[in-house]
Amino acid sequence: MIDHIGIHVKDIERSKAFYTKALAPLGYTILRDFGPHVGMGAGQKPDFWMSEGTGEPNRLHICFVAKDRAVVRAFHAAAMAAGGVDNGKPGPRPHYGPHYYAAFVKDREGNNIEVVCYARTTGARRATAAGRSSRGRRSSSRR
Numbered sequence: 001m002i003d004h005i006g007i008h009v010k011d012i013e014r015s016k017a018f019y020t021k022a023l024a025p026l027g028y029t030i031l032r033d034f035g036p037h038v039g040m041g042a043g044q045k046p047d048f049w050m051s052e053g054t055g056e057p058n059r060l061h062i063c064f065v066a067k068d069r070a071v072v073r074a075f076h077a078a079a080m081a082a083g084g085v086d087n088g089k090p091g092p093r094p095h096y097g098p099h100y101y102a103a104f105v106k107d108r109e110g111n112n113i114e115v116v117c118y119a120r121t122t123g124a125r126r127a128t129a130a131g132r133s134s135r136g137r138r139s140s141s142r143r
């Protein structure tokens with residue numbers, strides 16, 4: 001499932017004006033405005049982002065959702081093995097949200113591909129027998 005997508009624009013004010021009008025029929029409004037980074041959405045959560053002056057305009061940022069943090073790490077390893085370029089190792093990104101855990105890889109064309117997990121679970125505990133968490137390992141496996 002796609003969590004959010006981001007495009008690069010040359011003029012954020014122009015793009016804000018355009019997309020505010022163009023996406024109004026879909027119920028989209030500006031939900032976050034960080035100056036050069038603006039997020040729009042039809043509900044509470046922005047899923048369409050515009051960033052001014054960050055990279056080449058034809059490069060996309062696409063973020064997929066993972067069910068747990070182990071999947072985020074597996075994505076990063078698999079994407080790197082497939083020839084991707086590291087753009088952010090798996091780990092917390094508290095500046096994006098309290099439980100935001102993500103990894104970033106540039107694909108072979110330079111697109112910025114992200115996988116994010118919002119759940120607190122590492123995935124390791126889920127893998128223990130019958131879902132029982134092993135108390136002895138809890139502190140070491142927690143992130």
Ligand SMILES: N[C@@H](CCC(=O)N[C@@H](CS)C(=O)NCC(=O)O)C(=O)O
Binds near residue numbers: 055061089104112114
């Ligand atoms: N190297 C950074 C990458 C962060 C990143 O790419 N964040 C996304 C937003 S979730 C972004 O800035 N996208 C805009 C772009 O790719 O131009 C990290 O590891 O945190």
